[in-house]
Amino acid sequence: MTEQGPIVIVGTGLAGYSLAREIRKQHKDVPIVMITADDGISYSKPMLSTGFTKGKDAEGLAQAATEAMAEQLNLKLRTYTTVTGIDTDNQRLLLGEESLSYRKLVLAWGADVIRLTLPGEGQERVFPINDLGDYRAFRKALKPGSRVAIMGAGLIGCEFANDLRNGGYEVDVIAPSDAVMPSLLPPAAANAVQTELEALGVSFHLETVVERIEPADTGLTLFLANGEKRQADLVISAVGLRPRTELARAAGIDTGRGIKVNRALETSAQNVYALGDCAEVDGHVLLYVLPLMACARALAKTLVGVRTDVSYGAMPVMIKTPCCPVAVCPPPAEAVGFWETEQDGSHVKTLFKNADGEVLGFAVTGRFAIEKQALSKVVPPIHS
Numbered sequence: 001m002t003e004q005g006p007i008v009i010v011g012t013g014l015a016g017y018s019l020a021r022e023i024r025k026q027h028k029d030v031p032i033v034m035i036t037a038d039d040g041i042s043y044s045k046p047m048l049s050t051g052f053t054k055g056k057d058a059e060g061l062a063q064a065a066t067e068a069m070a071e072q073l074n075l076k077l078r079t080y081t082t083v084t085g086i087d088t089d090n091q092r093l094l095l096g097e098e099s100l101s102y103r104k105l106v107l108a109w110g111a112d113v114i115r116l117t118l119p120g121e122g123q124e125r126v127f128p129i130n131d132l133g134d135y136r137a138f139r140k141a142l143k144p145g146s147r148v149a150i151m152g153a154g155l156i157g158c159e160f161a162n163d164l165r166n167g168g169y170e171v172d173v174i175a176p177s178d179a180v181m182p183s184l185l186p187p188a189a190a191n192a193v194q195t196e197l198e199a200l201g202v203s204f205h206l207e208t209v210v211e212r213i214e215p216a217d218t219g220l221t222l223f224l225a226n227g228e229k230r231q232a233d234l235v236i237s238a239v240g241l242r243p244r245t246e247l248a249r250a251a252g253i254d255t256g257r258g259i260k261v262n263r264a265l266e267t268s269a270q271n272v273y274a275l276g277d278c279a280e281v282d283g284h285v286l287l288y289v290l291p292l293m294a295c296a297r298a299l300a301k302t303l304v305g306v307r308t309d310v311s312y313g314a315m316p317v318m319i320k321t322p323c324c325p326v327a328v329c330p331p332p333a334e335a336v337g338f339w340e341t342e343q344d345g346s347h348v349k350t351l352f353k354n355a356d357g358e359v360l361g362f363a364v365t366g367r368f369a370i371e372k373q374a375l376s377k378v379v380p381p382i383h384s
């Protein structure tokens with residue numbers, strides 16, 4: 001193995017830039033090259049679903065220009081450059097016709113949105129929103145008084161629903177589940193969020209799906225599986241994300257739900273690492289900011305020579321539905337126990353306890369949301 005060549009980081013999302021920052025805290029001038037398929041503008045992705053609440057458009061949500069990031073982090077940054085393959089034997093990254101050698105390679109290339117292939121002629125009015133460019137396109141298409149249908153009632157669907165209502169838009173949410181955020185929230189907390197979103201004017205159509213989207217005289221008609229029809233001008237598709245694994249798999253790197261790495265963020269290929277939305281860390285696929293920050297801190301140390309395992313504490317997820325603030329720490333998937341709930345209308349505190357009374361998870365909404373920090377100290381870490 002050559003000790004020549006830079007650390008190459010693919011991706012300038014929160015994972016890529018956080019890692020570059022952490023490396024610079026450890027080492028001022030180890031050579032770093034960052035490569036991104038997009039424009040490299042630094043932004044905080046969670047803020048995309050707060051644009052109207054915070055009075056910001058896509059440009060307002062951008063935090064730093066690409067050149068400023070390259071200068072601040074003292075690195076080379078290549079934008080609009082798509083990685084097409086990895087030659088792990090020769091430690092080269094393939095960029096179409098070109099190739100680039102690496103000493104260490106970090107994959108921080110995120111997750112793809114799941115795209116539904118629905119019949120009908122209305123597809124060009126369907127917007128998945130998973131980066132600043134997507135958000136820019138959506139905001140450009142959104143006109144005063146637009147009616148927006150959101151497919152999906154997960155965290156992203158609910159946050160956009162709240163934000164668009166704050167912006168004065170009509171919002172329908174359509175989803176197959178019988179509750180909002182079913183994989184994240186226990187029923188009492190989910191009901192509280194749904195109730196408050198409905199009070200804000202969001203119209204929910206649960207236990208059904210959009211089957212077809214057709215242009216109408218004005219806007220679109222959405223045909224739902226339950227026989228209902230809804231009118232909209234734009235559709236946000238928020239039906240889920242899938243870690244980007246294809247290029248890694250093609251290069252012979254082990255993948256599962258994400259690119260498999262151990263707690264030192266090492267993939268199965270020598271000198272190739274992964275973190276962020278593309279990674280499956282010791283069996284965990286956590287598409288959130290706190291885990292990727294913990295990974296960035298650990299991996300920076302490893303890359304400058306001190307091999308370091310990531311350790312996660314409890315990682316509460318804050319859901320940005322200002323009409324009903326929520327913090328949740330789901331119990332481990334294999335945990336056995338029951339939810340114990342204290343409730344005052346939409347103010348809910350629900351704790352997941354085992355038979356010994358230990359708190360293994362929680363969800364707090366409304367005025368109980370301020371208890372998240374204290375509760376985070378009580379629940380066990382995701383893995384130590």
Ligand SMILES: Cc1cc2nc3c(=O)[nH]c(=O)nc-3n(C[C@H](O)[C@H](O)[C@H](O)COP(=O)(O)OP(=O)(O)OC[C@H]3O[C@@H](n4cnc5c(N)ncnc54)[C@H](O)[C@@H]3O)c2cc1C
Nearest residue numbers: 011012013014015037045046083109110276277287288289
């Ligand atoms: C609307 C919304 C709200 C959210 N809210 C929260 C929240 O409140 N709390 C929370 O914890 N998490 C939240 N999340 C999730 C969180 O934002 C993500 O987990 C995180 O931003 C992922 O960062 P990443 O760097 O791994 O991926 P990304 O930001 O997707 O970055 C991927 C990078 O890889 C590049 N890339 C991809 N493929 C290639 C290729 N082949 N060649 C070159 N470059 C490539 C892309 O151009 C991009 O630069 C939210 C997500 C969304 C969409």
